[in-house]
Amino acid sequence: MIHSINCGGKLLSLSSPMVMGILNLTPDSFYDGGKFMESYLESVESMLEEGAGIIDIGGMSTRPKSIEVEIDEELKRVIGPIEEIRKRFPEAILSIDTFRAIVAKEAIHAGAHIINDISGGTMDPEMFPTVGALKVPYVLSHIQGNPSNMQDAPHYDYVLIEVFQFFAQRIEALNQLGAVDIIIDPGFGFGKTIEHNYTLLHHLDYFKSLRKPILAGISRKSMINKILDTKAADALNGTSVLNTIALMQGASILRVHDVREAVECVKLVEYTKKN
Numbered sequence: 001m002i003h004s005i006n007c008g009g010k011l012l013s014l015s016s017p018m019v020m021g022i023l024n025l026t027p028d029s030f031y032d033g034g035k036f037m038e039s040y041l042e043s044v045e046s047m048l049e050e051g052a053g054i055i056d057i058g059g060m061s062t063r064p065k066s067i068e069v070e071i072d073e074e075l076k077r078v079i080g081p082i083e084e085i086r087k088r089f090p091e092a093i094l095s096i097d098t099f100r101a102i103v104a105k106e107a108i109h110a111g112a113h114i115i116n117d118i119s120g121g122t123m124d125p126e127m128f129p130t131v132g133a134l135k136v137p138y139v140l141s142h143i144q145g146n147p148s149n150m151q152d153a154p155h156y157d158y159v160l161i162e163v164f165q166f167f168a169q170r171i172e173a174l175n176q177l178g179a180v181d182i183i184i185d186p187g188f189g190f191g192k193t194i195e196h197n198y199t200l201l202h203h204l205d206y207f208k209s210l211r212k213p214i215l216a217g218i219s220r221k222s223m224i225n226k227i228l229d230t231k232a233a234d235a236l237n238g239t240s241v242l243n244t245i246a247l248m249q250g251a252s253i254l255r256v257h258d259v260r261e262a263v264e265c266v267k268l269v270e271y272t273k274k275n
Contacts, residue, residue: 003213003252005137005181007093007113012053014213016270017247019262020054020095020255021047022219025077026061040081041088048092051263054114056255057082057107058097062118064151064189074103079110086111095139101126108134114183118190119143120170132177139183139215140174142166144191151191159196160203163187167210183253185215188223197223201242204249216246217255219262240265 003014012018023040044055059077060069069077082094095114096107101124104115116139121127123146131138142163144154156162167184174182184207186200207214218224224238225231240261243254247269256262 001208001211005114005183005213007137010093010113012093014252017251017266018053018253019051019259019266020056020215020253021050021052021259022255022257023047023055023057023081024061025057025059025081041084044085044089044092047259048089050259052259054093054095054253055085056095056097056116057085057112059103060098062097062099062147062190064147068147071100071102074098074100075106078103079106082107082110082112095137099123099127101130105130105134108136113137114139116185117141118187119146120166120187121173128174128177128179131174131179135178137181137183138174138179139185140167140170140212141185141190141215142187147190151189154191154193154196156196159192159199160206163200164207164210167207167212171210171212183213183215184210185217185255188216188218189221194223194226197221201245201249204246204251208250213252214250215253215255216243216251218242218246219254219256219258236261244269 005012023043025040047055057078059074085094094112095116096104096112097116098104099117099119114137115131117127118141120141120143163186171182188197204214219239220232220235224235224242228238236258243262243265247265254262
């Protein structure tokens with residue numbers, strides 16, 4: 001099934017998988033904390049030149065055991081940069097990485113096109129009504145718990161079924177509020193053990209029956225590092241391997257720190273599928 005999403009009147013086709021470049025405007029993200037806070041325009045330019053179709057902008061780390069920042073601080077970190085990025089790169093598609101409805105709303109008004117919510121609406125009851133009112137694409141992610149406790153003792157009886165049921169129920173709730181452009185993200189590393197993560201990756205195509213684009217956010221995560229006994233800084237090769245598997249299993253969007261390498265994965269997988 002070929003998907004497309006409406007980004008502020010611009011139809012974004014996902015007939016070929018797309019790469020979402022990560023722009024963390026935070027001092028404490030697990031891999032690139034503080035890296036882009038001063039040079040974000042150059043970083044965006046580089047990611048766009050390397051082939052990113054979406055730039056995902058976040059102002060608060062959601063790594064395990066991360067501490068929430070105040071709403072005003074999150075807004076301060078993202079709103080100005082979104083406005084500046086839109087001025088410098090008016091054709092760029094921007095997403096706001098937040099679980100707070102007020103931040104999502106202000107970011108959309110500032111020029112972002114997509115809301116990327118790691119909580120799937122579970123951490124702010126106003127998120128779904130906000131998405132419905134704004135009529136913007138929404139990344140519906142699965143999480144068990146919240147960033148402060150999600151990795152304490154994740155447990156599922158049947159992880160595939162439970163994540164699928166979460167998506168089905170939340171999609172229905174969003175549809176009832178008028179939201180239609182929904183992207184699903186299994187939430188690798190968000191309340192899952194290593195085994196849960198690899199079960200979800202191996203069976204990613206299980207979610208295709210929901211008839212929604214699938215986003216895979218695997219880049220440099222601990223599900224790579226723990227298997228390879230390495231650190232996030234050395235996990236590029238492992239990331240490319242798992243991104244390739246995700247594409248073969250039906251992912252439409254790869255959320256990554258390293259755009260050029262992910263674009264190469266897309267090109268090679270797409271060429272392979274044609275032959």
